[in-house]
Amino acid sequence: MRGVLKIENVSKSYHLGKLEVPVLHDINLEVQEGEFTAVMGPSGSGKSTLMNLIGCLDRPTCGKIILGDRDTSLLSDIELARIRGKKLGFIFQTFNLISRLTAQKNVEMPMIYQDIPRQQRIKRARELLDMLGLGDRADHRPGELSGGQRQRVAIARALVNDPEILLADEPTGNLDSKTGREIMEIFNKLHSEGRTILMVTHDQGLAQNCGRIIRLKDGRIEDGKNS
Numbered sequence: 001m002r003g004v005l006k007i008e009n010v011s012k013s014y015h016l017g018k019l020e021v022p023v024l025h026d027i028n029l030e031v032q033e034g035e036f037t038a039v040m041g042p043s044g045s046g047k048s049t050l051m052n053l054i055g056c057l058d059r060p061t062c063g064k065i066i067l068g069d070r071d072t073s074l075l076s077d078i079e080l081a082r083i084r085g086k087k088l089g090f091i092f093q094t095f096n097l098i099s100r101l102t103a104q105k106n107v108e109m110p111m112i113y114q115d116i117p118r119q120q121r122i123k124r125a126r127e128l129l130d131m132l133g134l135g136d137r138a139d140h141r142p143g144e145l146s147g148g149q150r151q152r153v154a155i156a157r158a159l160v161n162d163p164e165i166l167l168a169d170e171p172t173g174n175l176d177s178k179t180g181r182e183i184m185e186i187f188n189k190l191h192s193e194g195r196t197i198l199m200v201t202h203d204q205g206l207a208q209n210c211g212r213i214i215r216l217k218d219g220r221i222e223d224g225k226n227s
């Protein structure tokens with residue numbers, strides 16, 4: 001298998017006035033292509049901070065995050081934005097859809113930033129919505145969709161540029177248990193097709209679906225064994 005993510009001696013601190021607040025301490029982690037990895041830990045353990053660093057939304061205080069063969073610490077903000085758009089797909093607990101846009105337009109949005117032609121955008125977005133059972137809801141806005149439907153739109157949007165890694169932050173956190181299981185079935189299918197998925201979750205039952213569980217406590221990795 002090919003390594004798609006390598007984290008080397010990464011630490012992260014934030015400054016509150018003159019006070020330095022350490023959040024992550026000396027994180028080392030490697031993710032192989034096709035792995036389905038859960039990141040678990042109590043609130044305040046550093047899970048979201050770690051995901052933000054992997055997602056190139058923030059920079060580590062020290063250490064390296066290597067995506068594919070690129071050391072993100074050496075990249076400009078513009079290059080990081082390009083990496084986010086092409087290599088990473090984001091799925092959030094709160095869906096983060098644009099309320100005034102239809103499902104179709106929400107899914108098309110990441111392709112606009114990659115300068116993909118309009119007809120190609122339309123075709124790709126519709127294919128993904130059809131695949132996720134939302135072909136008949138493509139012209140509906142988020143407010144006209146259920147929570148599970150909104151999360152499926154968000155998954156389609158995350159997939160639209162064929163990213164190397166899917167980053168999912170509590171993707172079932174705002175859903176009832178039945179809908180949450182349906183969303184996990186989608187993730188399992190994507191994994192079976194070879195997708196690399198990194199998922200933050202509080203739910204031990206969902207984490208057991210993953211091939212590997214990383215546990216964070218007080219900003220440190222406790223273990224990263226296969227489940």
